[in-house]
Amino acid sequence: xxxxxxxxxxxxxxxxxxxxxxxxxxxxxxxxxxxxxxxxxxxxxxxxxxxxxxxxxxxxxxxxxxxxxxxxxxxxxxxxxxxxxxxxxxxxxxxxxxxxxxxxxxxxxxxxxxxxxxxxxxxxxxxxxxxxxxxxxxxxxxxxxxxxxxxxxxxxxxxxxxxxxxxxxxx
Amino acid sequence: xxxxxxxxxxxxxxxxxxxxxxxxxxxxxxxxxxxxxxxxxxxxxxxxxxxxxxxxxxxxxxxxxxxxxxxxxxxxxxxxxxxxxxxxxxxxxxxxxxxxxxxxxxxxxxxxxxxxxxxxxxxxxxxxxxxxxxxxxxxxxxxxxxxxxxxxxxxxxxxxxxxxxxxxxxxxxxxxxxxxxxxxxxxxxxxxxxxxxxxxxxxxxxxxxxxxxxxxxxxxxxxxxxxxxxxxxxxxxxxxxxxxxxxxxxxxxxxxxxxxxxxxxxxxxxxxxxxxxxxxxxxxxxxxxxxxxxxxxxxxxxxxxxxxxxxxxxxxxxxxxxxxxxxxxxxxxxxxxxxxxxxxxxxxxxxxxxxxxxxxxxxxxxxxxxxxxxxxxxxxxxxxxxxxxxxxxxxxxxxxxxxxxxxxxxxxxxxxxxxxxxxxxxxxxxxxxxxxxxxxxxxxxxxxxxxxxxxxxxxxxxxxxxxxxxxxxxxxxxxxxxxxxxxxxxxx
Numbered sequence: 001x002x003x004x005x006x007x008x009x010x011x012x013x014x015x016x017x018x019x020x021x022x023x024x025x026x027x028x029x030x031x032x033x034x035x036x037x038x039x040x041x042x043x044x045x046x047x048x049x050x051x052x053x054x055x056x057x058x059x060x061x062x063x064x065x066x067x068x069x070x071x072x073x074x075x076x077x078x079x080x081x082x083x084x085x086x087x088x089x090x091x092x093x094x095x096x097x098x099x100x101x102x103x104x105x106x107x108x109x110x111x112x113x114x115x116x117x118x119x120x121x122x123x124x125x126x127x128x129x130x131x132x133x134x135x136x137x138x139x140x141x142x143x144x145x146x147x148x149x150x151x152x153x154x155x156x157x158x159x160x161x162x163x164x165x166x167x168x169x170x171x
Numbered sequence: 172x173x174x175x176x177x178x179x180x181x182x183x184x185x186x187x188x189x190x191x192x193x194x195x196x197x198x199x200x201x202x203x204x205x206x207x208x209x210x211x212x213x214x215x216x217x218x219x220x221x222x223x224x225x226x227x228x229x230x231x232x233x234x235x236x237x238x239x240x241x242x243x244x245x246x247x248x249x250x251x252x253x254x255x256x257x258x259x260x261x262x263x264x265x266x267x268x269x270x271x272x273x274x275x276x277x278x279x280x281x282x283x284x285x286x287x288x289x290x291x292x293x294x295x296x297x298x299x300x301x302x303x304x305x306x307x308x309x310x311x312x313x314x315x316x317x318x319x320x321x322x323x324x325x326x327x328x329x330x331x332x333x334x335x336x337x338x339x340x341x342x343x344x345x346x347x348x349x350x351x352x353x354x355x356x357x358x359x360x361x362x363x364x365x366x367x368x369x370x371x372x373x374x375x376x377x378x379x380x381x382x383x384x385x386x387x388x389x390x391x392x393x394x395x396x397x398x399x400x401x402x403x404x405x406x407x408x409x410x411x412x413x414x415x416x417x418x419x420x421x422x423x424x425x426x427x428x429x430x431x432x433x434x435x436x437x438x439x440x441x442x443x444x445x446x447x448x449x450x451x452x453x454x455x456x457x458x459x460x461x462x463x464x465x466x467x468x469x470x471x472x473x474x475x476x477x478x479x480x481x482x483x484x485x486x487x488x489x490x491x492x493x494x495x496x497x498x499x500x501x502x503x504x505x506x507x508x509x510x511x512x513x514x515x516x517x518x519x520x521x522x523x524x525x526x527x528x529x530x531x532x533x534x535x536x537x538x539x540x541x542x543x544x545x546x547x548x549x550x551x552x553x554x555x556x557x558x559x560x561x562x563x564x565x566x567x568x569x570x571x572x573x574x575x576x577x578x579x580x581x582x583x584x585x586x587x588x589x590x591x592x593x594x595x596x597x598x599x600x601x602x603x604x605x606x607x608x609x610x611x612x613x614x615x616x617x618x619x620x621x622x623x624x625x626x627x628x629x630x631x632x633x634x635x636x637x638x639x640x641x642x643x644x645x646x647x648x649x650x651x652x653x654x655x656x657x658x659x660x661x662x663x
Contacts, residue, residue: 079270
């Protein structure tokens with residue numbers, strides 16, 4: 001079986017030595033440190049939770065949601081790519097035959113255990129149908145019981161995208 | 172014998188041997204769709220192109236015979252380019268719906284695309300649409316769009332099952348596999364076309380959407396459906412969310428027994444293995460009192476599908492405590508045919524002779540009339556309550572109807588939970604391996620009876636060296652991977 005070789009960065013001597021990158025990082029850290037220590041009353045902070053963060057960007061990995069197609073049907077085809085990519089094995093999918101003639105396969109059950117999820121975003125990267133996204137902007141998840149942290153298909157479908165683009169862009 | 176060279180390596184082969192077979196046997200990767208050892212040469216897919224020195228154009232390896240001094244190149248740049256172009260042609264109207272295709276992960280098209288495809292699409296017009304999910308009958312689903320028209324399935328129904336249900340109809344981009352109207356796929360070996368199909372055109376309705384194949388663990392085993400002993404691969408897995416379960420049986424190549432095939436009934440017999448039996452733990456001292464200390468007459472009836480090891484341990488146990496041991500093979504005359512289905516439905520019926528276990532029905536009935544205790548080792552005859560005044564002690568792998576007094580039931584591991592050997596109807600002894608790991612795996616019959624009597628052979632190895640090898644005339648390590656033919660009982 002063939003293997004597609006993906007070339008990664010980090011081949012040069014400078015990158016292999018690591019030290020230049022470490023010093024570059026330390027430079028940023030130390031500049032913040034000196035800036036803050038010289039002006040301790042003007043430090044940037046947020047009094048969470050009274051004050052909510054305002055810098056959640058579209059790239060922020062919030063709670064997952066399942067997208068829909070333009071015809072309002074579920075975009076997921078239960079291909080298990082997200083479950084395969086998931087390092088925490090927190091996605092439980094049971095596939096079934098899709099009866100509405102839009103596609104062949106759909107999830108009968110799609111559950112994400114948010115207590116086990118490490119919010120790495122691999123599921124979003126792996127999805128060939130743009131069916132799972134983490135653009136809900138929700139960073140704080142509060143439930144009363146452990147079992148409530150397992151979000152099922154209906155719950156994941158009901159979460160709205162926070163940054164405008166609502167439906168799946170898959171062709 | 173002639174000498175040929177493949178990618179500058181010298182190979183000695185039979186004269187006029189098929190080049191593609193030689194390449195496969197020597198582990199040279201050769202892409203192909205239509206060639207199959209059991210179906211022979213068709214030469215329609217052109218994927219097995221190789222460069223032959225002296226020939227003007229690339230040649231197909233499946234229709235080339237080996238001659239002295241043949242020089243073959245399978246990986247030259249020209250060949251890779253030719254293969255890429257053929258693949259591009261195959262994929263022009265392919266729907267590329269791998270996410271919903273059950274074949275993904277074991278699909279030749281996917282593999283070859285990754286090997287020497289990797290081109291961008293140059294296709295700008297609409298793809299040809301064909302039927303997406305046609306139920307062909309016998310659990311076979313057809314997707315005409317994914318088909319590469321290799322004709323393996325039609326050749327199987329024409330040449331092997333000889334039932335002629337499938338054809339390729341239409342021409343050009345309208346060519347597609349189809350069955351005749353109102354004539355569904357209907358033969359006892361129909362599901363083999365699913366394994367034969369190199370792509371996702373034919374998929375199993377039974378396995379459809381159950382699991383992705385890369386999650387499955389494969390274990391080599393033997394089908395227990397009849398005494399033919401077809402070699403199979405058990406595909407099972409445990410997930411975080413589900414217990415260890417078998418998802419499918421696939422036939423495994425063994426040219427001496429089943430070639431590449433198996434019957435549908437055997438293929439679907441895993442559903443019975445998956446059925447949960449309740450766990451009835453055993454109490455060794457109670458069983459010891461019941462079976463070993465009592466002086467009254469006792470009769471044991473063992474299922475003839477038990478492995479050689481299990482039958483041996485029962486035989487040793489019964490001899491020691493003068494229990495009369497019988498094993499009645501189950502015979503179903505309507506099941507057998509002249510190919511892979513054998514009328515004797517007990518997988519290990521041939522072992523009874525080697526282990527000197529009586530299989531006489533009359534003798535059993537006679538003994539059962541006068542016995543005080545009947546010990547049933549998973550034999551269906553006694554689940555149906557034959558007329559007897561004796562107390563019945565059941566050892567069972569699966570729940571049965573009318574279980575009655577549950578105190579007299581002990582559950583034990585069925586064949587997918589343990590290692591063992593079977594002797595098939597042609598006296599070929601074969602090994603099978605443990606696949607399932609669950610609550611029943613511990614309670615093998617061997618474990619139960621060695622707990623009842625500590626002096627019996629504790630492990631399968633000591634049992635083999637101490638007893639079975641003498642009965643069969645060969646040791647455990649003498650059994651070949653594809654089975655070893657035993658000499659008859661009289662010659663042993």
